[in-house]
Amino acid sequence: MDERDAEIEVCQAIWPELTQGQEDPYLLNLVVDVELNDPLELLFKEPETVHGEGNVNYVSEKVKYLPPLQVAIALPSGYPETAPPQVSISTTPSWLPREKLQELEDLAFSLWKTGTSDILYCYIERIFEQPQDHFGYTSGIKIGSELRLSLLEFQASVIKAAFDASTIACTVCLERKSGAECYKLARCGHVFCKGCLHDFYTAMIQEGSVQSVTCPSPDCHILSASGGKVQPSIPPAELLDMGMEPETVQRYAYMKRKKAIDSDRSIVRCPRTWCDGSSRSKKYPPMKDIAEMRELDETTTTESTSSDEALNSKIAICDKCELTFCRRCKKTWHGDFAFCGTSEEAAADLASMEFIQQHSCECPSCGSAITKSSGCNHMVCFNCRTHFCYICGTWLEPGNPYPHFNTLGTQCYQQLWVEEDLIERKTLVRRRVPDRAPNFDAQVNAILMEQLRLEDEQ
Ligand SMILES: [Zn+2]
Ligand SMILES: [Zn+2]
Ligand SMILES: [Zn+2]
Ligand SMILES: [Zn+2]
Ligand SMILES: [Zn+2]
Ligand SMILES: [Zn+2]
Structure with a gap:
């Protein structure tokens, strides 16, 4: 019996994922998953340098899941007496630096040189230790920024697959469901079955109580700036993600915007008696595509306070009849440099x-x-x-x-x-x-x- 067969048999008993080539049984393939207990820091080089001074900036991401190592090991005839094993390692996309791959490939030759008897076993064991040891990197791996999105997407897909395969007890209907039938809310991470979320949110939107489109967990809240408990609304794009009908989500986004405008005292009514419009504001831009509304509360973005806008803050344009008027004196717009209102207001201007x-x-x-x-x-x-x-x-x-x-x-x-x-x-x-x-x-x-x-x- 070929000494190579004996070594391969031992290793396959330990690592069933070690496969042999169809044509050449001494060409072995191994996929080494990179799933880490301690997250590994990746440093993505920013393409743009600040003011051309040659400073390189890095964006740091800590990840637990990375695309696996593809390890190909060839045991040539003459192995182990006269010929060393030949190894080539790659990742797709290639996130592990070439020097590191070379170092891991050369390790096989070093082991062979020592003359140890179970080279294949020792080598595979060393390769499997690499991910948890962060491949020997102690201060992060530097990577080109073009790989950032695909690596983050890879990690998200691994997490999603694990979630879909899990079993979850929905706290609304109290049934056990597969992860694929459930949805994890983006802000708080609470999980419910999609059926329960769909029925609950649809009912709230049909009733017109858009403020109730929040996490169904009774005590799920964030602290507001003033220290009070608030239940943040679910953004429209997330309702689409969990499978709600676009018409319902559109209605929800429209009603939320209207409620916010109606209750905002900085919005003034059009002075024309025959017009029921109100002043246009940067706070309430025309509604964008609901699939892009991912912010927690799209309608309460802070107002821009550039000096340019401060100077123009008295000007108002009716969103219906387009009359340009002064929000202070309600007359047709008189220009930035005319004063109106009380003497204090004019002095502040x-x-x-x-x-x-x-x-x-x-x-x-x-x-x-x-x-x-x-x-x-x-x-x-x-x-x-x-x-x-x-x-x-x-x-x-x-x-x-x-x-x-x-x-x-x-x-x-x-x-x-x-x-x-x-x-x-x-x-x-x-x-x-x-x-x-x-x-x-x-x-x-x-x-x-x-x-x-x-x-x-x-
Ligand atoms: Zn100059
Ligand atoms: Zn349920
Ligand atoms: Zn929650
Ligand atoms: Zn200019
Ligand atoms: Zn008007
Ligand atoms: Zn005025």
């Missing part, structure tokens, strides 16, 4: 306009006021995407803006990261935002006079 003038510069292409809060002096206009220098207002090459700050002898040399307060005033020659209203000074005076008069009266 003035202060915010002065702040913007102090802390912004003008885009050299379109004239928009650009505010710099922090960061470098390479600016990109939010309106027209022009790249320019915050210090001198020069237009910069979008693909390569940095030579402007790296050319010896120019006024902006090495000024890329200089904060506004440290920019020498004599070099700060950029144009400020001009006063757009010709009667600006007169209006400011009127407000100041009014304030003095009020103070006198007290």
Whole structure:
């Protein structure tokens, strides 16, 4: 009997997954699953470097399941006396670095060199130990970012397959169901059978009590900002995932949006008596595709507070008749630079306009006021995407803006990261935002006079 047959027989008794080739029985194949007790850290190289300074950033992911090692072992004739075993290892996609694969392949030759009698057994045992030892990596494995999605998807599919094959007792109908018939809620992880979830949510939506479309567990809640218990709504996209009818989900998303708008006091009614519209708001953009609504509460996203919007916050546009009006005085829109309302309100408007003038510069292409809060002096206009220098207002090459700050002898040399307060005033020659209203000074005076008069009266 060939010595190779004896070795293979012993190993197959221990590892039944060790298979022999159809044509060549001495060509062995082994699939080594990578299922870890301790998660392994993967470091995905970010493709973009920050400001071209050559810094490489990594996105870290800890994973427990990775695509298996495909191990092919050839025992040539002459093995074990005169010929070493030949091994090739791969993974699909190739997430384990080539140097590591080479090291594991070379291990077979090293074992053969020692002259031990049961090389195949020792080798396979060492390979099976590798995953739990994290392949010898102690500070993560560096991987190209293009593999990130496929590796995360692989892990999700392994977890899903295990879930589908499990048996679960639904706490609503009290029946035992297979995992494939159940659904795990994304936020809290509570599991119910799809039938119970479907019937419960459909009934709630038909009744119009959209606030009850939450986890059916009686004590499942999160803490709100004020410390109270709230039961977060199930996002529309998740209702689709669990098999709800699109028409029902559409109705749910529509009713939730309408309820939120109706109860929001920052929304003002259209001043036209014949119109029942209300002001359009960035808080309530037109409804998007329900399959994309994955946020817990799509309708309560925080309002953007850029200085640009603060200045325009008095303007309102009716979502029905499209009348543009002032949300404070309810008159047809009178422009940003006209004051209305009480003297306190007008003074606050003035202060915010002065702040913007102090802390912004003008885009050299379109004239928009650009505010710099922090960061470098390479600016990109939010309106027209022009790249320019915050210090001198020069237009910069979008693909390569940095030579402007790296050319010896120019006024902006090495000024890329200089904060506004440290920019020498004599070099700060950029144009400020001009006063757009010709009667600006007169209006400011009127407000100041009014304030003095009020103070006198007290
Ligand atoms: Zn059930
Ligand atoms: Zn829950
Ligand atoms: Zn209207
Ligand atoms: Zn007004
Ligand atoms: Zn611009
Ligand atoms: Zn410059």
